Amino acid sequence: MALLDIKNLHVEVDGKEILKGLDLTVDAGKVHAIMGPNGSGKSTLAHVLAGKDGYQPTAGEVRFNGRNIFDMQPDERAAAGLFLAFQYPLEIPGVATMTFLRTALNAQRKKRGEAELSTPEFLKRVRDVAGKLGIDQEMLRRAVNVGFSGGEKKRNEILQMALLEPRLAVLDETDSGLDIDALKIVADGVNRLRSPQRAFVVITHYQRLLAYIVPDVVHVLSGGRIVKTGGKELALELEARGYAEYQEEAAA
Amino acid sequence: MPAVQETVDQVRRIDVDQYKYGFETVIESEKAPKGLSEDTIRFISAKKNEPEWMLKWRLDAYKRWLTMSEPKWAKVEYGPIDYQNIYYYAAPKRAPQSLGEIDPEILRTYEKLGIPLREREALLGIQKPAGEAAEAGEGNGYGKVAVDAVFDSVSVATTFKAELAKAGVLFMPISEAIQHHPDLVKKYLGSVVPISDNFFATLNSAVFSDGSFVYVPPGVRCPMELSTYFRINERNTGQFERTLIIADRGSYVSYLEGCTAPVRDENQLHAAVVELVALDDAEIKYSTIQNWYPGDAQGRGGVFNFVTKRGDCRGRSSKISWTQLETGSAITWKYPSCILRGDNARGEFYSIAISNGYQQVDSGTKMLHLGKNTTSRIISKGIAAGHSNNTYRGLVTSHRRATGARNFTNCDSLLIGDKCGAHTVPYIEAKNSSTVFEHEATTSKISEEMLFYCMQRGLSQEEATALVVNGFVKDVLQQLPMEFAVEAQKLISVSLEGSVG
Ligand SMILES: Nc1ncnc2c1ncn2[C@@H]1O[C@H](COP(=O)(O)OP(=O)(O)O)[C@@H](O)[C@H]1O
Ligand SMILES: [Mg+2]
Numbered sequence: 042m043a044l045l046d047i048k049n050l051h052v053e054v055d056g057k058e059i060l061k062g063l064d065l066t067v068d069a070g071k072v073h074a075i076m077g078p079n080g081s082g083k084s085t086l087a088h089v090l091a092g093k094d095g096y097q098p099t100a101g102e103v104r105f106n107g108r109n110i111f112d113m114q115p116d117e118r119a120a121a122g123l124f125l126a127f128q129y130p131l132e133i134p135g136v137a138t139m140t141f142l143r144t145a146l147n148a149q150r151k152k153r154g155e156a157e158l159s160t161p162e163f164l165k166r167v168r169d170v171a172g173k174l175g176i177d178q179e180m181l182r183r184a185v186n187v188g189f190s191g192g193e194k195k196r197n198e199i200l201q202m203a204l205l206e207p208r209l210a211v212l213d214e215t216d217s218g219l220d221i222d223a224l225k226i227v228a229d230g231v232n233r234l235r236s237p238q239r240a241f242v243v244i245t246h247y248q249r250l251l252a253y254i255v256p257d258v259v260h261v262l263s264g265g266r267i268v269k270t271g272g273k274e275l276a277l278e279l280e281a282r283g284y285a286e287y288q289e290e291a292a293a
Numbered sequence: 294m295p296a297v298q299e300t301v302d303q304v305r306r307i308d309v310d311q312y313k314y315g316f317e318t319v320i321e322s323e324k325a326p327k328g329l330s331e332d333t334i335r336f337i338s339a340k341k342n343e344p345e346w347m348l349k350w351r352l353d354a355y356k357r358w359l360t361m362s363e364p365k366w367a368k369v370e371y372g373p374i375d376y377q378n379i380y381y382y383a384a385p386k387r388a389p390q391s392l393g394e395i396d397p398e399i400l401r402t403y404e405k406l407g408i409p410l411r412e413r414e415a416l417l418g419i420q421k422p423a424g425e426a427a428e429a430g431e432g433n434g435y436g437k438v439a440v441d442a443v444f445d446s447v448s449v450a451t452t453f454k455a456e457l458a459k460a461g462v463l464f465m466p467i468s469e470a471i472q473h474h475p476d477l478v479k480k481y482l483g484s485v486v487p488i489s490d491n492f493f494a495t496l497n498s499a500v501f502s503d504g505s506f507v508y509v510p511p512g513v514r515c516p517m518e519l520s521t522y523f524r525i526n527e528r529n530t531g532q533f534e535r536t537l538i539i540a541d542r543g544s545y546v547s548y549l550e551g552c553t554a555p556v557r558d559e560n561q562l563h564a565a566v567v568e569l570v571a572l573d574d575a576e577i578k579y580s581t582i583q584n585w586y587p588g589d590a591q592g593r594g595g596v597f598n599f600v601t602k603r604g605d606c607r608g609r610s611s612k613i614s615w616t617q618l619e620t621g622s623a624i625t626w627k628y629p630s631c632i633l634r635g636d637n638a639r640g641e642f643y644s645i646a647i648s649n650g651y652q653q654v655d656s657g658t659k660m661l662h663l664g665k666n667t668t669s670r671i672i673s674k675g676i677a678a679g680h681s682n683n684t685y686r687g688l689v690t691s692h693r694r695a696t697g698a699r700n701f702t703n704c705d706s707l708l709i710g711d712k713c714g715a716h717t718v719p720y721i722e723a724k725n726s727s728t729v730f731e732h733e734a735t736t737s738k739i740s741e742e743m744l745f746y747c748m749q750r751g752l753s754q755e756e757a758t759a760l761v762v763n764g765f766v767k768d769v770l771q772q773l774p775m776e777f778a779v780e781a782q783k784l785i786s787v788s789l790e791g792s793v794g
Contacts, residue, residue: 091745091749092748092749093745094741094745114748114753115745115748115749116748116749116751116752116753116754116756118749119748119749119750119751120751124749125749127746127749130746131740131742131743131746132743133743133746133747133760133761133764134764134765135763135764135765135766135767135768136760136761136763136764136767141747141750141760144752144756144760145747145750145751145752146751148750148751148752148753148756149750149751152751184764201750205750205751
């Protein structure tokens with residue numbers, strides 16, 4: 042059984058159809074890249090998977106680990122192992138990053154019927170993961186994403202992913218705005234988590250990231266549909282030729 | 294973060310009726326005849342066995358009150374209050390002589406409210422679990438808290454009297470202070486909030502029935518938190534308590550008041566006066582957790598809370614700090630203020646005001662800089678949900694002679710939903726050129742985006758709201774004594790139950 046199975050998905054936002062019959066199957070252990078021009082519906086796909094209000098599925102179905110994803114609230118999807126690294130991570134004033142991490146982890150564990158982590162266990166895990174991502178203690182004490190640089194925000198997303206250990210991580214343009222060093226740190230973070238049980242959907246506009254996170258499958262999303270699927274060499278092709286031909290195809 | 298989780302659990306248990314203090318205690322009570330007249334005042338004064346000067350003071354206030362009218366400048370709306378349809382005095386019939394003699398029904402009431410009245414329980418009941426203490430980085434858990442409990446019009450019990458006496462601290466019902474320490478009462482009562490200060494303060498001066506009195510002698514650091522719990526129980530009864538706290542030279546005291554009332558269809562009137570006096574180098578920290586009944590979901594019932602609180606930093610380098618968590622009442626009209634008279638005096642006001650349902654809050658502070666190099670700080674966090682209205686109203690002034698006066702004000706408002714309103718009305722008046730007054734204000738909406746972000750990480754909508762709100766009020770919550778911070782955090786989430794989704 043596929044970990045994620047999307048069939049003929051149609052989604053409306055503000056009464057306008059954005060996804061127009063999207064199919065996508067992701068097996069555990071795989072990394073899928075989704076590339077496409079701006080406005081093609083990449084973030085819409087990420088948001089509808091995570092269950093954001095206002096993203097209205099009108100047809101088709103999505104199964105996550107066999108379950109109909111639309112029967113689950115956003116927090117249930119998270120507890121079931123769905124993680125979204127936001128293109129624009131939110132700021133939460135007054136809430137220390139450490140507190141946020143702990144609240145999130147324990148909320149998920151509780152929903153899964155697992156015991157909460159003790160303070161020492163939790164601290165050990167955070168320090169361990171944060172260290173590898175070059176995130177220091179000082180940053181963990183600061184309020185969530187408040188005053189963080191663009192790169193710090195993206196690293197913070199990866200930190201949350203590493204700590205929450207999801208089954209499926211959707212990374213929405215996590216590479217945008219990163220310099221090459223930060224990009225490598227983020228890619229390392231993802232590569233460390235790759236495992237036969239876990240899958241990734243890496244949304245990106247550029248090929249650059251895919252040099253570090255080597256995908257198993259590459260899709261082109263255009264006009265609300267997957268219009269082409271190939272291996273990792275497809276990313277290079279897109280880099281060289283651009284999206285023009287797919288945009289025409291979608292419009293047709 | 295365990296406190297958030299606890300909050301959420303509590304919210305769930307409460308379910309339909311979020312106000313858990315709304316029960317009524319059935320006890321026999323003795324009341325003054327309904328309505329307000331000279332006779333009512335004489336009745337109250339006689340009940341308290343007051344000396345002649347006190348009765349005269351009251352009658353003087355009453356005469357002035359007859360010539361005054363209700364203030365109308367606040368952003369609150371309510372129908373006419375019938376002052377003749379209120380009982381001004383209600384007391385449990387059996388007057389207790391010692392803690393052991395308190396009516397068991399009243400003891401049970403305070404137990405339900407989670408207020409440990411018996412000293413034994415006070416010692417045992419509020420020890421913080423070891424784990425939590427370690428996490429908070431605190432020493433050995435909570436300290437002791439001395440409690441004065443006021444039930445309708447009378448004080449029913451004051452704990453830890455003996456231990457406080459050893460330190461020379463006087464902590465007793467004001468009715469008792471009038472009997473035993475008339476010189477102190479005469480000297481200070483009405484010296485901060487004069488008899489004719491405003492309509493509600495004048496009413497209070499005429500009919501106040503009980504409240505707490507604190508005197509901390511020179512150089513003494515009060516050995517424990519002092520606390521008063523006010524409870525309105527009787528139907529159609531107003532509560533008019535009077536609190537007077539004097540910190541003599543170089544002393545320190547921290548005081549907390551809590552307030553609750555039963556669920557009633559009709560509105561109950563609460564018009565208290567609190568006066569604080571800090572002499573040279575003295576410090577008073579006054580915290581309030583106000584949780585009067587706020588009315589039901591349609592806006593029926595609830596307490597009308599018209600309160601005058603003022604602190605006088607009379608001595609040099611004295612300090613008064615007000616911290617308030619306002620969650621209850623149908624109407625809140627309240628401006629705890631500081632008169633910064635002594636040179637180098639400091640005033641602080643930290644406020645969290647939460648309104649939900651049809652609650653109306655008009656609250657803020659006044660910082661009056663009279664002495665040289667006086668400083669003040671105002672941090673106000675207003676949270677409006679449901680159909681409520683939440684106004685911050687502030688006044689900061691510096692006198693001609695108050696050279697070097699400084700104030701910093703920060704007012705933040707958070708809106709939950711789109712049927713509520715938040716308003717900020719800051720007045721500033723600087724009468725000398727060396728004054729530095731800074732003002733910052735923000736209004737934000739609790740965003741769907743922020744909640745969705747938290748929910749994507751596994752928090753339910755309630756948990757996400759609690760987390761965001763706790764972050765919003767954090768600066769102020771930190772000002773509450775440790776003993777009450779956890780209680781406060783719970784109360785915040787309970788007050789916002791049903792405000793999202
Ligand atoms: N909240 C929204 N309200 C209205 N239109 C939206 C909203 N979000 C996205 N869209 C529209 O949906 C289309 C796809 O957007 P998006 O999924 O963000 O694309 P991508 O991430 O591929 O750049 C765009 O035309 C965009 O304008
Ligand atoms: Mg996008």
